[in-house]
Amino acid sequence: MLSLLTQRVSISLATRFVVVAPLARRTFLTTPQLQFPPLASKDQKATGSDKPQRESPRKRSTKEAKEPTKAKGKSSTPRVDKEDLPPKRPTPPYFLFLSKFRKDIDSVGSLNENNVVEITKRCSEAWASMTQAEKQPYYDEYEVQKSQHVKAKEKYFNELDPNVLKAINKQRKAQGKSKLRGLPKQPAVLTPYMRFAVAFRSTDEGNAILQDKANPERAILRLGRAAGERWRRMSDEEKYPYVVAYNRDKEELQTGQGQNPV
Secondary structure, three states, X not given: OHHHHHHHHHHHHHHHOXXXXXXXXXXXXXXXXXXXXXXXXXXXXXXXXXXXXXXXXXXXXXXHHOOOOOOOOOOOOOOOOHHHOOOOOOOOHHHHHHHHHHHHHHHHOOOOOOOHHHHHHHHHHXXXXXXXXXXXXXXXXXXXXXXXXXXXXHHHHHHOOHHHHHHHXXXXXXXXXXXXXXXXXXXXXXXXXXXXXXXXXXXXXXXXXXXXXXXXXXXHHHHHHHHHHHHHHOOHHHHHHHXXXXXXXXHHHHHHOOOOXX
8 A cells, every 4th residue: 555655646746846848839040941942043034944944046237147248449430630620610700800800909908808898899889880891891701602612512412431520520419510411402492382482571571570569479470371371362474573583593403413304
């Protein structure tokens, strides 16, 4: 009896001092760090695949694909010299007078030759004060230069090399100028009506239309309409002189070109 009681007391005392290890409780020292999977890259998110994508080979640019250009040889277009340029146009009468006026100023020394504005102003005033008889020598000199220019231009284009003309037009295009077209075509013979229209312009009726500034319509349109109305009212006898002049000029033109008049 006593021994049984002694065993129970000893068991109760033993269990009181036994420390039970907390299996379910975790501490900072005992719990290992959690391992998370690596974040997916932007390329993997776009494709939806976890596999790393291979880098696509870099496309070769078109510039690199082209073969290196060969060095260009000498251009077939000839060089344009000063002698290859067409003859200069004749100097108008006023500029002929301006050239003489500048020489007279240089000889007298009344004006500073570098003052272009003052020289031009004085020259314009002097030209405006001159009579037609005083201006006539400059007009005569202009007509002489004009006839010489026509002959020189005809000779120039007849002897001009087409390659030189091509080079000149290329240069003029770069300078923003119009191309040289060669010799102008033979002017057409004026028809009988056109001859009458030219003559009608110098009549009193034509001058009245040209001088009428109050009308908002262009004078050249009103002049052409009035000439057409007058031509339709004219009889065959009144038109006859213009028809004769037309046939005469047409025959002369065809004879000069070696053709038989129609």
